[in-house]
Amino acid sequence: MSKKRKIQSILFLWSAWSMFAYSHVQEGTQQRPNIIFIMSDDHAEQAISAYGHPVSQIAPTPQIDRIAENGAIFLNNYCGNSICGPSRAAVLTGKHSHKNGFMRNGNKGFDGSQQTLSKILQKNGYETAVIGKWHLISKPTGFDHWEILNDQGDYYNPYFITEQDTVRHMGYVTDLITNMTKAWLDGRDNNKPFFLMMHHKAAHRNWVPAERHYKLYESTSFPVPENYFDNYEGRYAASKQEMNIYKDMYEGHDLKMVAGVDSDSLLYDPWPHAFLETMTPSEQNTFFAAYRDRNNDFYTTARTERERAIWKYQRYMQDYMATVKSLDESVGEILDYLKATGLDKNTIVIYTSDQGFYLGEHGWFDKRFMYEESFGMPLLMSYPQYIKPGTKVEGLTQNIDFAPTLLDMCHIEIPDDMQGVSFKKLVENNKTPRDWRKSLYYHYYEFPGFHSVRAHYGVKMKRYKLMHFYKEDIWELYDLKNDPTEMNNIYGKMGAKKVTKKLKNELRHLREQYEVDED
Ligand code: SGN
Ligand code: CA
Numbered sequence: 471m472s473k474k475r476k477i478q479s480i481l482f483l484w485s486a487w488s489m490f491a492y493s494h495v496q497e498g499t500q501q502r503p504n505i506i507f508i509m510s511d512d513h514a515e516q517a518i519s520a521y522g523h524p525v526s527q528i529a530p531t532p533q534i535d536r537i538a539e540n541g542a543i544f545l546n547n548y549c550g551n552s553i554c555g556p557s558r559a560a561v562l563t564g565k566h567s568h569k570n571g572f573m574r575n576g577n578k579g580f581d582g583s584q585q586t587l588s589k590i591l592q593k594n595g596y597e598t599a600v601i602g603k604w605h606l607i608s609k610p611t612g613f614d615h616w617e618i619l620n621d622q623g624d625y626y627n628p629y630f631i632t633e634q635d636t637v638r639h640m641g642y643v644t645d646l647i648t649n650m651t652k653a654w655l656d657g658r659d660n661n662k663p664f665f666l667m668m669h670h671k672a673a674h675r676n677w678v679p680a681e682r683h684y685k686l687y688e689s690t691s692f693p694v695p696e697n698y699f700d701n702y703e704g705r706y707a708a709s710k711q712e713m714n715i716y717k718d719m720y721e722g723h724d725l726k727m728v729a730g731v732d733s734d735s736l737l738y739d740p741w742p743h744a745f746l747e748t749m750t751p752s753e754q755n756t757f758f759a760a761y762r763d764r765n766n767d768f769y770t771t772a773r774t775e776r777e778r779a780i781w782k783y784q785r786y787m788q789d790y791m792a793t794v795k796s797l798d799e800s801v802g803e804i805l806d807y808l809k810a811t812g813l814d815k816n817t818i819v820i821y822t823s824d825q826g827f828y829l830g831e832h833g834w835f836d837k838r839f840m841y842e843e844s845f846g847m848p849l850l851m852s853y854p855q856y857i858k859p860g861t862k863v864e865g866l867t868q869n870i871d872f873a874p875t876l877l878d879m880c881h882i883e884i885p886d887d888m889q890g891v892s893f894k895k896l897v898e899n900n901k902t903p904r905d906w907r908k909s910l911y912y913h914y915y916e917f918p919g920f921h922s923v924r925a926h927y928g929v930k931m932k933r934y935k936l937m938h939f940y941k942e943d944i945w946e947l948y949d950l951k952n953d954p955t956e957m958n959n960i961y962g963k964m965g966a967k968k969v970t971k972k973l974k975n976e977l978r979h980l981r982e983q984y985e986v987d988e989d
Contacts, residue, residue, distance in 0.1 A: 501663075502595075502880050502881065503663065503816050503817060503818050503853060503855065503879060504663050504664045504665070504666075504813060504817040505591075505663075505666065505817070505818045505820070505876055505880075506666050506668065506804065506808070506818070506819050506820070507665070507668070507820045507876075508668045508670070508800075508801060508804065508819070508820060508822070509558075509561070509667065509668070509670070509820075509822050509823060510669075510673060510797050510821075510822075510823045511669075511671055511672065511673065511823060511824055512673050512675070512824070512825070512827045512837065513823035513827065513848060514823070514826050514827040514829055514848070515826055515843075515846050515848045516843065517531070517673070517790070517794050517827075518534055518535070518848050518850075519531050519534075519535050520534065520535040520538040520539075520543050524693050525692055525693060525791075528692060529690065529794065529795070531794060531801075532798065533798045533799065533801045533802030534797070534801045534821055536802070536805055537801070537819055537820075537821050537851065537852045538850045538852075538860075539859060539860065540854070541850065541851050541852025541853060541857040541859065541861060541897075542850065542852070542857050542861035542862070542863050543849075543862055543863070544849035544850070544851070544863045544867055545862060545863060545864055546863075546864060547822075547848070547849040547863075547867045548845050548866070548867070548869075548910055548912070548930065549824070549825045549868065549912075550566050550567065550868055550869060550870055550910075550911065550912060551566070551567045551573070551912070551914055551915070552826065552837045552838050552839065552840070552844045553574070553575055553837060553838055553916060554605050554825070555574070555575045555576070555580070555605050555606050556572050556574065556915075557824040557825050557869055558580075558604070558606055558669075558824060559571075559572035559580055559606060561873065562580075562587055562588065562873065563586055563870075563873065564870050564871070564872070564873035564885075564888035564889060564890040565870060565887070565888060565889045566870060566911065566984050566986075567913060567915065568985075568986055568987075568988075569889060569984070569985070570584065573915045573916075574915050574919065575605070575916060575919075576607065579606065579607035580606035580607065581608075582606075585885060586612050586873075587873040587876060587877070588600070588610075588611075588613055590612075590877060591612075591665045591877075591880065592612050592613075592614065592665075594880070595662055596662060596665045596880075597658055597662040597663070597664045598612060598613045598614050598615075598664070598665045598666075599613055599614060599615040599616065599617075599654050599664070599666050599667070600613050600615075600616045600666075600667040600669065601615075601617050601618075601647055601651050601666070601667070601669065602618065602623075602667075602668055603618070603619050603622070603669040603670065603671050604618035604619065604669065605619075605621065609633075615654060616633070617630050617631075617632050617654075618630065618631050618632075619631075619643070619671060620636065622674065623643060623671045624643065624748040625643050625671065625672075625678035625745060625748075625793075626643070626678065626745075626748045627640050627641065627748050627750070628643050628748070630646075640750075642680040642796065643670075643671045643672065644671070644672050644680065644793070644799075644800050645796065645800070647668060647669075647800070648799075648800040648804065651668045651804065652803070652804070652807055654666065655807065655811075655813075663880075665876075668804070670797055672794070673790055673793040673797065675724065676720075676726075677789040677792075678726075678745055678789070679789055679792035679793050679795070680792075680793075680795075680796045681753070681757075683792040683793075683796060684756070684760035684761070684792070685760055686788075686791075687787070687788040687791050687792055688760075688764060688788060690784075690788060690791075691784060692783070692784060692787040692791075692830075694783055694830065695829070695831045695832075695955075696955070697831060697832055697833075697955050698779075698783065698830050698832075699776075699779070700833050700957065704958070705946060705959050706924075706939065706944050707839070707924040707926065707939050707942075707944070707946075708839070710922055710924065711839075711921055711922055711923050712921050712922045713828070713834045713835055713836040713921040714833045714834060715783055715830060715834065715835055716778065716782050716783070717833075718921075719782065719786065719835065722743035723743050723744070723745065724786070724835075725782055725785050725786065726743070726757075726789065727768060727769075727785075728743055728758070728765065768781060779833075787830070790829065801821060804819075805819070814854070815854055815855075816855070817853070818851065818853040818876070818879060819851065819852045819853070820849070820851050820872075821848070821849075821851075822847060822848055822849045822872075823847060823848055825837045825844055825845075826843050826845065826846040826848070828843050828844060829843070831843050831955065836921050838921060839914070839923055839926075840928045840930075840935070840937050841956050842955075847869060849867070851897065853879065853897075856879065856897060856898045858900060861897055861900045863893070863896050863897060863900075864902055865893065865896050865902035865906045866906070866908070866909070866910050866932075867893050867896070868890065868910055869890075870888075870889050870890030871890035871891055871892065871893050872890065873888060873890060874888050874890045874891055875890075877892070878892035878894045879892075879894055889984055891907070908931060908976075909929050909930065909931045909980060910930045910980075911927070911928075911977075911981070911984055911986075912926075912927060912929070912930065912937075913926075913927040913928075913986070913989075914927070915989075924939045924941065924942065925939070925940065925941055926940065927977075927981075927989070928977070929976050929977040931973065931976065933949065933950055933951050934948065934949055934950065934972075934973055935947070935950060935973075936973035936974065940989050941989075945961040946961055947959060947969070947973070948960065949969075
């Protein structure tokens with residue numbers, strides 16, 4: 471070997487070895503990622519433009535979409551129980567409702583003595599915080615800092631509770647939460663990785679926009695869903711709900727059809743509208759001024775029942791999407807903050823909502839049902855170290871998977887009793903492995919309750935979904951390929967026998983696997 475070749479080989483071996491050694495050091499002492507978990511409330515996938523639904527193309531969310539552009543969008547992510555407290559409890563514990571004990575909103579507080587994601591991260595050296603909506607009727611545990619809204623919280627000038635006190639903060643709730651989050655990031659311990667949960671109140675009922683957005687969509691006409699005037703044929707529980715936009719929404723509180731003719735008149739002033747009481751007099755005036763002309767128009771123009779129902783849909787969507795605009799701005803601010811501080815390189819950013827929501831499909835607002843719109847849960851996630859920009863995750867994922875996935879990404883052992891599984895490999899390789907789960911379990915308990923949605927459990931597979939309204943022993947079966955809007959219950963119909971048997975078997979397996987012993 472010539473001298474030159476010899477030197478070249480030595481150089482090659484040396485650089486190969488050092489690369490190997492470097493990757494080993496990386497593996498062993500890898501810098502642990504920070505986590506920002508942003509969860510809004512009742513934010514439907516239909517209202518996030520990265521998901522491509524027509525509604526969101528008219529009122530896009532470019533800032534939230536940045537997370538999908540930099541990382542991954544989950545196309546089949548679902549919750550296990552489509553309601554606020556239970557979804558939050560599932561996120562924290564990695565367990566379904568019957569295991570973490572928080573099955574319905576408001577029956578008793580979350581048992582904070584149990585194992586949670588925040589406690590495990592804290593034990594492993596993370597600085598932890600939760601800011602915004604909590605709604606678990608308990609004091610947060612496993613957080614170094616918490617600053618939470620009282621119950622549902624108010625849109626204007628809400629109270630926040632901390633370990634020390636309860637303080638009213640003047641301002642718009644989404645902006646306040648964003649500012650508190652940035653203040654916490656500014657003052658955190660730079661020697662520790664952090665886990666920060668930023669939980670927005672928006673876009674929850676009664677959808678009061680920030681002053682700067684009152685008029686944003688006032689002339690926008692949103693596409694009315696094809697099944698807005700659904701007659702619920704063949705679907706017993708759907709026919710019994712109380713979450714219809716044109717029948718059950720409060721004209722005052724929800725639709726803001728207040729103070730119609732002039733500023734002093736209470737002639738057209740449907741009650742309740744208690745949300746106005748948390749506003750200052752000047753904020754109330756700005757609110758009335760923004761809505762008066764449109765309300766006058768409603769009260770002075772003759773309309774058929776059908777036209778009134780569509781007017782209400784438009785008012786609902788205009789306000790809902792205007793509250794989403796503030797969420798989008800908030801996410802933009804946080805992403806800009808991470809970039810400006812260089813934290814973006816080593817921070818996992820998640821955007822999700824506690825569940826999905828109806829934007830007029832079946833004539834509805836609210837959630838609770840296992841139908842796609844509310845069972846679905848938006849999920850966007852970026853982390854430059856593992857996730858390639860533009861990743862699209864097709865596999866079935868669920869909120870019980872969030873805790874194990876984050877532990878996995880932080881190189882922390884996942885406790886055996888967590889029921890969810892890590893989906894790290896789905897995002898890492900932009901591919902769903904063959905042995906990934908083929909079905910999801912769902913269970914909603916809260917009946918009797920708000921909106922009168924009957925208790926049910928069910929199973930979803932790629933193409934079919936089976937639901938059991940067990941108190942009435944009524945079944946529903948949908949072929950999502952041919953009937954994506956779930957209008958045609960094929961349970962007991964010709965040709966459905968084989969698939970019914972398959973799904974009932976799958977449901978039995980899931981209930982065994984998750985150790986569901988009572989309903
Ligand atoms: C409130 C709302 C309901 C909503 C529940 C649960 N009514 O009770 O419409 O379903 O919260 O929402 S309201 O008139 O008080 O706004 S959740 O997101 O917290 O689960
Ligand atoms: Ca919610």
